[in-house]
Amino acid sequence: MAGRxxxxxFNGRGKMESIRWLLTVAEVEFDxxxxxxxxxxxKLLSDEALMFQQVPMVEIxxxxxxxxxxxxxxxxxxxxxxxxxxxxxxxxxxxxxGLMDLMEMIMIQxxxxxxxxKLDDIHSKAKERYLPVFEKVxxxxxxxxxxxxxxxxxxxxxCTLMLEEKFAGILADFPNVKSxxxxxxxxxxxxxxxxxxxxxxxxxxxxxxxTVMEVxxxxxxxx
Numbered sequence: 001m002a003g004r005x006x007x008x009x010f011n012g013r014g015k016m017e018s019i020r021w022l023l024t025v026a027e028v029e030f031d032x033x034x035x036x037x038x039x040x041x042x043k044l045l046s047d048e049a050l051m052f053q054q055v056p057m058v059e060i061x062x063x064x065x066x067x068x069x070x071x072x073x074x075x076x077x078x079x080x081x082x083x084x085x086x087x088x089x090x091x092x093x094x095x096x097x098g099l100m101d102l103m104e105m106i107m108i109q110x111x112x113x114x115x116x117x118k119l120d121d122i123h124s125k126a127k128e129r130y131l132p133v134f135e136k137v138x139x140x141x142x143x144x145x146x147x148x149x150x151x152x153x154x155x156x157x158x159c160t161l162m163l164e165e166k167f168a169g170i171l172a173d174f175p176n177v178k179s180x181x182x183x184x185x186x187x188x189x190x191x192x193x194x195x196x197x198x199x200x201x202x203x204x205x206x207x208x209x210x211t212v213m214e215v216x217x218x219x220x221x222x223x
Contacts, residue, residue: 083148103159126167153180
């Protein structure tokens with residue numbers, strides 16, 4: 001279909017998952033091309049489709065976009081999920097980048113030398129550095145910034161669900177965050193995305209890790 005958004009990535013979460021979440025909340029239909037071989041990746045390189053030789057890559061509005069933050073910002077701006085003014089946007093970006101830092105720790109955890117130690121580090125930083133920030137800002141507020149839904153809210157929901165997959169009950173000491181999570185999951189587009197059979201991806205498994213290694217020619221464990 002002409003004009004349909006196309007995502008190029010692996011059949012797994014990684015850095016594309018936040019993009020899937022945001023497109024879903026914006027109620028934008030998208031298709032995906034999954035990288036399964038080194039040859040597919042090399043074809044994208046030879047076609048000069050990847051500016052910095054990296055995925056995720058998103059085809060939207062006649063452009064081939066790379067760099068996760070740039071893609072998220074474009075979608076947020078286009079679909080009115082980036083605040084009402086410059087001050088809103090800088091706050092949204094600060095929250096979003098903090099959440100991306102935390103989610104990236106979870107993303108790389110299966111690839112590192114000592115996954116158990118990495119999990120302990122994630123748990124500690126989530127409870128001491130990240131979740132207290134959101135618990136405070138959500139005291140008396142429905143959304144993080146400006147009283148309206150933004151990409152930062154979507155990423156906070158995504159992040160809390162990822163944390164609960166790893167650490168059941170981690171939100172017990174953060175009732176405002178848990179209440180926020182409950183409200184967000186009632187948004188119709190999100191409710192559909194959380195159902196079986198949606199385009200939401202499962203936690204990474206051995207097959208996903210093997211594919212990433214083969215396509216990028218990397219060896220595990222990462223340092």
